[in-house]
Amino acid sequence: MDKVGNREILESIANGLNDWRKLAQPLAARYRTPDTASGAAFVSAVAHAAAVAGHDVPEIRLGPGLVDVSLFTVDGSGARWITPEDLGLARVITLPAHEHGLTAAPEEVTQLEVALDTADDTVAGPFWAALLTGEAGNTVHDTVFDPRNRVPSVWFQRADAHRTPRQRWHMDLWLAPEAAGTRIRAAVAAGSTVVDDSHSPSYTVLADPEGNRVCVCTAVDRD
Template sequence: MDMLGNREILREIASGLGDWRKLAQPIATRYRVGGIASAAAFVAAVAEVPVAVGQDPEIRLGRGFVDVALSTVDGRTGGRWVTPDDLELARAISGIARAQGLIAVPGEVAQLELALDTADDKLVGPFWSALLTGEPGHVVEDTVLDPSNRVPNLWFQRTERHETPRQRWHLDLWLAPEVAEERIAAAVAAGGTVVDASKAPSFTVVADLDGNRVCICTALDRE
């Protein structure tokens, strides 16, 4: 599989794929639609575009919008990666959207992942895979990936063994880069604090008034 790195993907987005944003695994976009009929027409047109093996688009219809996420599933490991085929499909989908007069609002895309501190992800991974997906074998490297995306991904952050209590869970909220600072500011205005911005814009750690932490993540400054 010809897997692309974040820097390559971001260059493509900057040079002609402005409808799309890179999230944790996929590239994603959102289009405004006038109603279910226009949404169905758009999805039907997208369904006519040829796709490679393992490349089926993830499409979600909601009130006034259609979300599309693209990645290719590695048939051997179950991992999800963006490939040149995904970029070509993104170009085709953007062309269909323009032809149908749809407006892209990529700043509204988001992806939520769960992160669990553990000293031994090989030990606990099968449990969480079985619990979340129904099968113990859906652990890809350090992440539980539900094949049908019913639940958020769960990834294991390696840590030293430690005594409890300690916050071992946190959320990773992936956003379009242009809205991350605005979201952080909104969280701070609602009583939160910025705990660590040293890795921004890749990720910024913020906390609520009880000290519970969450990472606001973007694809910027990542390989």
């Protein structure tokens, strides 16, 4: 599989794919629709464009006033990557979106990933894969992916073995780069504390008023 690196993806976004944003794995777009009929027609156009291109049908969500489209390619191991074909399909999708009167809202794309600190993901992984997806084998490297996308992915963050109780679960909230700062300021205004912003804008660690941590992540400054 011909994979596209994160830097090349960001360059493509800056040069013609302005409707799209890179999240943890997928390339994602959100479009605002003037009415349900326009949204449904766009969804049909996307499915047709994917079929003509020989691409799997993208993940598409049609909701009141919006359409979300998520692009990625799954390799033989189940891992998810962006390929040149994904970038090409993104360019093709952009045209019918505008033809159907849809308006891009890239700052609204969001992906929630759940992270668990573990010293050995080969021990914890099969359990969480079986519980969440029904198949213990749905672990790919350090992540559980549901092939049907019914639940968020679970990422196992490598940590030292420890006896002292501490927070081991946290959420990674992936946002468009232009939305991260606004969301962080809103969280701080609601009582959050910035624990670590030394890696911003790649990720910023926040804690809620009780000390529970969460990472606000973007694709910027990642390989």
